[in-house]
Amino acid sequence: MMTPDYCRMMARYNAWQNKQMKAALEALDHETLTQDRGAFFGSILKTANHILWGDLIWMAKFDGGEPPSGGIPGSVDLNPTLAAWSADRFRTDARILNWARRVQTVELLGEMRWYSGAMGTNVAVPTPQCVTHFFNHQTHHRGQIHAMVTAAGGTGWNTDLVFMPKDGPWL
Template sequence: MTPAELFLRRYRDFAAYNSWANRRLHDAAARLDDAAYRAERGAFFGSVHGTLNHLLTTDRIWMRRITGTGEAPTALDTILFEDCPALAQARREEDRRIAEVVGGLGEAELAGELHYRNSRGDPFVQPLSTVLDHLFNHQTHHRGQAHALISGFLGNDATPSLDLLMFHRETGLARPD
């Protein structure tokens, strides 16, 4: 396998992990009552509701920058969906979109650069590979925040593992020796 093929495989694996972890997190969030779901808890985006909306908002922004298509909110704290089930459905759809886009990348695209403007309108250019690194790392960062908030309400035993190794074990990328 060439280095580029390894990177493409890695990003496809991250897209699959991203979807798996988001599904588990949204399933846990659905077990919260509305007051807990919306409770201001001091996280960067305040609540579970705010944090999960932020994740979808930023993915839509990045996917618009990468593909030139789709909705792109202008503010990072945009609340796209007030309803938890509607947000979870939109998350699943966006995760499918991410997987399709990443799955369709070839070596030339991965080696290319992305020209975009940030939310203030400042122009930037950077390798697409580092944009994908950011997209998946950003998801992990804020999923961790939402996970901590949900764990505070449901307890650790009722909150799912989002560990990458757990995903590997469940999907056969790792197995007992």
């Protein structure tokens, strides 16, 4: 059963990971961040933008806020620079943490329905599966970024959930 505590833990994990990832990305130059590395979304910055775009899409479903424009192909161009991405990422992580702090068990029941542009059809998916996917999507693509950063000679960061600090600050 999906619980609010799970959402809070994973929102904290997301913010913790993004804070560490931001520090690793800031140690790289713009050319390194934007070089095509053969990953699904090409570069480190494009992959970071895609994660952020996905977070904004899912948060719009969860909290009723405004989704970003465009679809998956345009997700990689959400922010042209690391500085712009960092500001947007910070705001989005705060939004995710605030949603997780407020979410109630009843909101995690049932199913979610929407038109999926990626699938080209209406879908209905159990809410717990949507929330799990939301957090898994972040982790999956951050893993790709971690691999690209270390392959580029940058420093990786601790990604182990079991070693997440018990107390913040999360942002």
